[in-house]
Amino acid sequence: MFQETGEYLRQLAMLSRKEFLQFFRDPVLVLFLIYAFTLSIIAASTVVSTQLRNASTVTMDHDRTRTSRELLHGFREPYFRMQGQIHADREAIRQLDGRDAMVVLDIPEGFQDALRRRRTVDVQMLVDASNSHVAFMSSSYGERIVRRFLDEQDRQRRTPNVPKVELRQRFWFNPNLRDEPFRALEQIARMSLLFSMLLPASAMARERERGTIQQLLVSPLTPVQIMLSKVLPMTCIVLAATTVALLVVVRGVLGVALHGNVFAYLALSAVFAVNASGIGLLIATFSRNLAQVGFLSLLVMPPMNLFAGTITPLESMPTLLKPLMLLSPMYHYLNVSFGLLLEGAPLATLWDSVLALVVIGAGLFALGAWRFRREFR
């Protein structure tokens, strides 16, 4: 019994060693692995932001008084950046068309006068709404700026007190709404999906393309051993890369404070990598050559990357696609990564995502093994 197990493991180790060797002999691959888990994470997390920042703003100040200038003064960095004055409506449209400005503020003549007499006056804000989120945020920040301006005016005039509800917004875990922490972890997940899905799938497809899979199958190895030998080495490589990326790049270079249990995170990263290899192997059983593997992966990977809850939250997904998102290991992995490392949540709070990762992973693997075995019987 023990001897059999020992033999089984020895065979597995031999096969895995071959995969390791093959991987490290492809210099382009190794170079890209290093790039993917270092520089690409820095690029994706520091450069990119979906927030409203420095929106180029021009003004059409038809009033040209102290009061109008005071209002315009409120529109400044980090949200808006003043690009100067224009005078004609036609020029405003031209600037918006040519993307020279994203926002045009139009203050009517008689603005100061109307304010003094406490008459209502409209200030127009023309917004390029090609990106609807940014457009919504500019109008939202614009309204806050106008409100602050009015409060200031009231204070100067000592207007009698009226009841007021003020909102104190608190963004937990990330009070300054920094992009880096979650984007870095998201990029790690993306890269780990990429490598742990494609490498086993391609290793399998390559054996088939060259016919060496026949040799493996007539050998005393079992199909599960063959599958595991493709999955385990890649999982180890990806896990090592994830560890380096997390400790050196995310904590060291980017200076992201990691609150939670790093070991739990790494353990779940391994589970995620196995999930991804399960998908890869399943794809491999459907394709005859590597090009087909590549193309089938393209069908799976972008939706997994983009439907992970970081662009569209679960509740905003169309009803038809919600189950798809709940079946995606990526969504659950990100939930767990953010919860554990950025929010310092205990594993118990995240039990449903952990369970989902394990169940989905087991299901994928079983399905892959079943198809693989059936094909070669």
Added chain:
Amino acid sequence: MNLQRVATLARKESREILRDRLFSVLAIVVPATLMLTLGYGLTTDMEDVPIAILDHDRTPLSREYAHKFIGSRYFDFRGYLQRERQIDPLITAERVRVVVVIPPRFQSDLRHGRTVAVQSVVSGTVVQPAETVGGYVQATTAAFSQELAAQHLARREGLSRPTAEGRLAPVQLQARFFYNEPLDSRWGIVPGLMMIILMFTLPLLTAVSIVREKESGAIDNVYASNLTPAEFLAGKAIPYWILAVLNGLLLWGIVTLLYGVPFRGSPLAFLTALVLFCLCTTGLGLIVSLLVRSQIAAILVMIVLTLVPAVLFSGVFTPLDSLGTAGQFQSRLLPATYFNLIAQASFLKGLGFRAIWLEIATLGVYAAILLSIGWWQFTKRPKR
């Protein structure tokens, strides 16, 4: 360049694409399927945001305030909380996205004309939804506050409601949204998706098919033949280029007919840009295929080189203004950015050649550069 040799090679290449049935089906089906699923699901519009309220006051006025959230189509009310302790697990496990905390003495303070601070708790981990939700809570609260103040002032000074409102908020900011009047996030994202999908599906196909010949050794026939490098590259690229343009037209149809995104610009200008952009992506596929040795490396390099930058740096999800100097520079280096600008101008802004000729010309220059690099890289005497 001998055109007949190019044509022969192109014919051989197209036959090969068509004969691999799964491959040729995928080449058409993958881009369209991606457009269907991604276009349908990717939205940044938020409705039915799950909300919970912790009301320490429990008075008619605090309930009136709570009802502003409960009755709103932007929020999905999940219930009142009893204690502060309940907030943390709910937010962390994403059971609710926002909790509004109404302080004690909310009603009595307001009735006395004082200022009351309400607190909203949102998880800030993922920034964009947090920002949007913050904006919603802010707008709802401001509207409630203004209404209350107007009521108060009207009663105290015996004014009519409109006069009181005018006194309190004499300046109104009227936002007018251009190009995307209904503020539908799909209008902005779906034309960009067209670029993203063209950017990574077809070049991958090109790269893999050439590297496959390298791996199997079939390329030795080319090395030994009288084909010149330029002829070889042209013969290889043309079928994939045509396939890419056909795909582009298919996606264009999906964007306008299925998703109802208006096309307001010049079709001819956009078609020109599309043809040039596809030439760029094909050229990129060529270059990568010359650099790598194995198919798997080709696939990985293409994905890392195209998918990630196309999603992150091209301005589809991330506004170009928000990118820092380094990001701006990086995005200006990508043909994808220019094609995205052209797509926005053509679909939403209704601009023609006169406004976007520079971007179109840039794409042309890129295509020329990429193809020249490919030509310069390709040698019939590779080092082994």
